[in-house]
Amino acid sequence: MIHTLFPIIIEISKFILFLAMVLVCIRIVRGPHAGDRVVALDMLCMLGVSVTALAAMSTHAIAFIDVALGVALIGFLATVAFASFIEHGASHHDE
Amino acid sequence: MMNELLLWLSAFLLLTGSLVTLIAALGVLRLPDFFMRMHAATKAGVVGPSLILLAAGFYEPSFSTWVKILFAILFLLTTTPISGHLIGKAGFVGGVTLWRKTVRNDLETVLPTHGFVELDVPEEEASAHADHDAVLPPSAQEAGLTDMMTRPTKARREL
Numbered sequence: 001m002i003h004t005l006f007p008i009i010i011e012i013s014k015f016i017l018f019l020a021m022v023l024v025c026i027r028i029v030r031g032p033h034a035g036d037r038v039v040a041l042d043m044l045c046m047l048g049v050s051v052t053a054l055a056a057m058s059t060h061a062i063a064f065i066d067v068a069l070g071v072a073l074i075g076f077l078a079t080v081a082f083a084s085f086i087e088h089g090a091s092h093h094d095e
Numbered sequence: 096m097m098n099e100l101l102l103w104l105s106a107f108l109l110l111t112g113s114l115v116t117l118i119a120a121l122g123v124l125r126l127p128d129f130f131m132r133m134h135a136a137t138k139a140g141v142v143g144p145s146l147i148l149l150a151a152g153f154y155e156p157s158f159s160t161w162v163k164i165l166f167a168i169l170f171l172l173t174t175t176p177i178s179g180h181l182i183g184k185a186g187f188v189g190g191v192t193l194w195r196k197t198v199r200n201d202l203e204t205v206l207p208t209h210g211f212v213e214l215d216v217p218e219e220e221a222s223a224h225a226d227h228d229a230v231l232p233p234s235a236q237e238a239g240l241t242d243m244m245t246r247p248t249k250a251r252r253e254l
Contacts, residue, residue, distance in 0.1 A: 002099055002102040002103055002106065003099075003102070005106070006102055006105075006106060009106045009109060009110060010109070012110070012113075013109050013110065013112075013113040013147075016113040016114065016116070016117050017113055017116060017117075019117060019120075020113075020116050020117045020119070020120035020121075021120070023117075023120040023121060023123065023124040024120045024123055024124070026124055027123050027124045027132070032192060033129060033186065033189065033190075033191045033192065034189065035129050035133075035182060035185060035186030035189055035191050036129055036132060036191070038182055038185075039123065039129070039132050039133050039136050039182060039186075040123055040132075040136070042136055042137075042140070042178060042182070043119065043120060043123050043136040043140050046116070046119075046136075046140040046141065046143065046144050046171075047116060047120070047144075049144040049147075049148070049167075049171070050112065050113070050116055050143060050144045050147045053144065053147045053148045053150070053151045054109075054147060054151075056151050056155070057105075057109070057150065057151050057154045057155070060155065062155060062157075062159070062160055062163075065148070065151065065160060065163045065164060065167065066163060068144075068148065068167055069163065069166065069167045069170065072144075072167060072170055072171055072174070073170070076174040076175075076177075076178055079178040079181070079182055080177075080178055080181055082182070082185075083178070083181040083182040083184070083185035084181070084185070085185075086182075086185040086186065086188075086189045087184065087185040087188045087189060
């Protein structure tokens, strides 16, 4: 039973993640401050990790787990870089 | 039998993880304040991917998969607090908008800020402060959203 049910569950999961991505993208477009956009971008990277894990399940390719690890790493580095940019950019602008 | 049990567990973890991720995304969109949005993205945002990775581990159980998955989860759990702390400090210094119902700001005298912008101030003054925001000023739609979210609290306080 679960063998026939599982592809449907994967499809439902894909749809939910797509919905979450749309919501986060609305926040990226709207977000009043640059910090809001960076937070939404961090969330989008987490969603990317989820989607790659899901791709590993739906295509039976274990290598996608490595991709998920890489996406998580890139997301962390991007967030740190953007945070430093916002912090120092603001203080330089003030002087 | 054992295989089927693992598949059921995997399906449960998959659905739970995607629902938690959806709730996190909803929080990022709907919460009224930068710090609340950060809270949603960094707490629920790490649980959802971790659950989906665990689901992938139960779906294709092998030693190499589990090593990668546990390493990925450990990495997420280690880096998300760091990035959350950094982006929170950057937002504070960069002068994000605080929710107008905020009652207490302990960092006010500790960290030098770029200056907070209250949501209630007139729009031209607010857009003068928000220098990062040349494209989209804090619009009337945004204010309406915040107002809509806080209305139940207001009603309770009046009672």
